[in-house]
Amino acid sequence: MGLAEQVGRRLKEARVEQRLSLSELARRSMIGKGTLSELECGRRNPTLETLYALTTALGVPLSSILGPAKRTVISGSAVDAVLTERFEHADAVTEVFRIGIRADAVQESAAHAPGTQEHIIVLRGTAQVGAVSSPHLVRTGEHIQWAADVPHLYGAPSGDVEAVLIVRYPVVHP
Amino acid sequence: MGLAEQVGRRLKEARVEQRLSLSELARRSMIGKGTLSELECGRRNPTLETLYALTTALGVPLSSILGPAKRTVISGSAVDAVLTERFEHADAVTEVFRIGIRADAVQESAAHAPGTQEHIIVLRGTAQVGAVSSPHLVRTGEHIQWAADVPHLYGAPSGDVEAVLIVRYPVVHP
DNA sequence: CGGCTACGTTCCATAAACAGAACGTTCTGA
DNA sequence: TCAGAACGTTCTGTTTATGGAACGTAGCCG
Numbered sequence: 199m200g201l202a203e204q205v206g207r208r209l210k211e212a213r214v215e216q217r218l219s220l221s222e223l224a225r226r227s228m229i230g231k232g233t234l235s236e237l238e239c240g241r242r243n244p245t246l247e248t249l250y251a252l253t254t255a256l257g258v259p260l261s262s263i264l265g266p267a268k269r270t271v272i273s274g275s276a277v278d279a280v281l282t283e284r285f286e287h288a289d290a291v292t293e294v295f296r297i298g299i300r301a302d303a304v305q306e307s308a309a310h311a312p313g314t315q316e317h318i319i320v321l322r323g324t325a326q327v328g329a330v331s332s333p334h335l336v337r338t339g340e341h342i343q344w345a346a347d348v349p350h351l352y353g354a355p356s357g358d359v360e361a362v363l364i365v366r367y368p369v370v371h372p
Numbered sequence: 373m374g375l376a377e378q379v380g381r382r383l384k385e386a387r388v389e390q391r392l393s394l395s396e397l398a399r400r401s402m403i404g405k406g407t408l409s410e411l412e413c414g415r416r417n418p419t420l421e422t423l424y425a426l427t428t429a430l431g432v433p434l435s436s437i438l439g440p441a442k443r444t445v446i447s448g449s450a451v452d453a454v455l456t457e458r459f460e461h462a463d464a465v466t467e468v469f470r471i472g473i474r475a476d477a478v479q480e481s482a483a484h485a486p487g488t489q490e491h492i493i494v495l496r497g498t499a500q501v502g503a504v505s506s507p508h509l510v511r512t513g514e515h516i517q518w519a520a521d522v523p524h525l526y527g528a529p530s531g532d533v534e535a536v537l538i539v540r541y542p543v544v545h546p
Numbered sequence: 547c548g549g550c551t552a553c554g555t556t557c558c559a560t561a562a563a564c565a566g567a568a569c570g571t572t573c574t575g576a
Numbered sequence: 577t578c579a580g581a582a583c584g585t586t587c588t589g590t591t592t593a594t595g596g597a598a599c600g601t602a603g604c605c606g
Contacts, residue, residue, distance in 0.1 A: 201424055220584060230565040235585055242563065245593080247417045250375055261435040283456045283470065285495055285534070290513070292495050294468065294536060296457065317515055319491055319538055321459055321466050339464075339540060341491055343515050360459070362468060362538060364493055366513060394554060404595040409555055416593065419563080550604085557598070564591070572583075 203240030205249075208263040210238040212256050227255035276303030277352050279363065286369075295363040297352075299325060304353035306330060309346070314367040316346040323359035327352050336361075377414030379423075382437040384412040386430050401429035450477030451526050453537065460543070469537040471526075473499060478527035480504060483520070488541040490520040497533035501526050510535075 213223050220238070224231035229251055236242045237252075253260045270281040276299055283294040299305075304326070318327050319341045328334045328344045330351050336342045344350065346365065387397050394412070398405035403425055410416045411426075427434045435441065444455040450473055457468040473479075478500070492501055493515045502508045502518045504525050510516045518524065520539065 201420060205420060219582080221582070228565095230563095231584075232566075232586075233564060236563090239585095243419045243421045245417045245419050245563070246375060246379060246423065248563080249420065259441055260438050261441045264434050264438070282468070283536075285470070287496050287534070290495070292493075292536070294456070296459070315513055317493055319466075319540075321464070321540070322461050339489055341515060341517050360461070362457075362466070364536060366493075366495070393552080395552070402595095405554075406556075406596075407594055410593090413555095419593070422594080547606105549606090551602105552604105553600105553602080555599080555601100558596090559594100561594075562591100563593080564589105566588090566590105568587070569585080570583105571585100572581105574579100574581085576577100576579085 200240060202237075202243050204265060205244070205263055206238045206240035206242075208265075209252060209256075212253075212258050212263065213238075216256065218256075223252070223255060227251045274305045276300050276305035276354070288369075290366055290368050293365045295365070297361050297363045299323075299352050299354040299359040299361070301354050301356075301358045304351055306349060306351045307346070309348050309350075310365075311367050312347045314346040314365065315343060316350070316366075317341065317343045317364040319362045319364075321360045321362065323354060323357045325353065325359045325361060326355050374414060376411075376417050378439060379418070379437055380412045380414035382439075383426060383430075386427075386432055386437065387412075390430065392430075397426070397429060401425040448479045450474050450479035450528070462543075464540055464542050467539045469539070471535050471537045473497075473526050473528040473533040473535070475528050475530075475532045478525055480523060480525045481520070483522050483524075484539075485541050486521045488520040488539065489517060490524070490540075491515065491517045491538040493536045495534045495536065497528060497531045499527065499533045499535060500529050 213220070220234055221231050224234045229248060233242070233248065237244055250260060253263060272279040277297055279295040279297045281293060282296050285292045318325060318336060320336045320338050322338055324338070325336045326333050327336060327342060328350060330349045333351055333353070334342055387394070394408055395405050398408045403422060407422065411418055424434060427437060446453040451471055453469040453471040455467060456470050459466045492499060492510060494510045494512055496512055498512070499510045500507050501510060501516060502524060504523045507525055507527070508516055
């Protein structure tokens, strides 16, 4: 599907979601309704100005109709991770991941930099995580924290798991 | 500054950052170099197709030249919170916030829906959080979890605090 | 110096995006 | 059953974004 078609579809979705008629949105955004009609069908290649007028009238960010933002995805044998946020401080970096662990799978991770700590908050299912030598079970809504500068693992012994994983590691200063 | 000017400036920044000449980028993206020249000066109102060709040739996401994405910001007397992620499951909603707590300030929060749990992982400073009746100190890199269906507070008794706050509340089914 | 190349800007004809009018359809109330 | 309104699509003339050519400038080597 072409880019114009995707944008048109998302525009229409956003409009319908707000129970606005095509004519009403055209009025509010000061866009010709013929223009809007063809836009929603993906038959036009809109200008930035037009898109801005429409998204402003809809009260949604411009980026929301341009498709999902590109994200860093890390896939392993058992774990899929999406980096959702990254913070840098004077002496440490914190990365927040949204992760999924496949049912009945276990994935080992090598030791990270000295001082690295990981946190997990389980959103769904029961995870088995922590140092290889002493993993723990973490149930829905629970949290666990462990030192990740030794080999550790992520497992889902009883059904798919979704969780938030937070990795925090010290910065080495030159 | 107009939208076209902002986009033009960001386009040029991205191009210069990659040590590309205007002519070279025009070749790679199959865009007329006159077009690109005027775009970078903010003297044109580009079409979606043109923007896409340019950002693809630059290897940057389309959204990166359209300005920072709008974010939900919640500001209180002591706490600023930015919603960075939101997950909906069958029976619970999870919201991930990036929060800052101002030094020597304390903010109380009313009780949330029954069953609501909050987690904090402190990235910098020392926070004082938890139920009003029994707040705890949480140092850099530490985590705490508490039931947020009673009045609770967020404080920074010794310097500014930055943290990740995760709020998890049950969904009521109709 | 003089040819050569690459750069960024300006000019131009064309294609297309635009606003608004005209149109056909559906619904509603008198 | 008909008048009126609102809807989404199609049509039309105008505006403008586009690619490419022409242009002026700055380096670079013989």
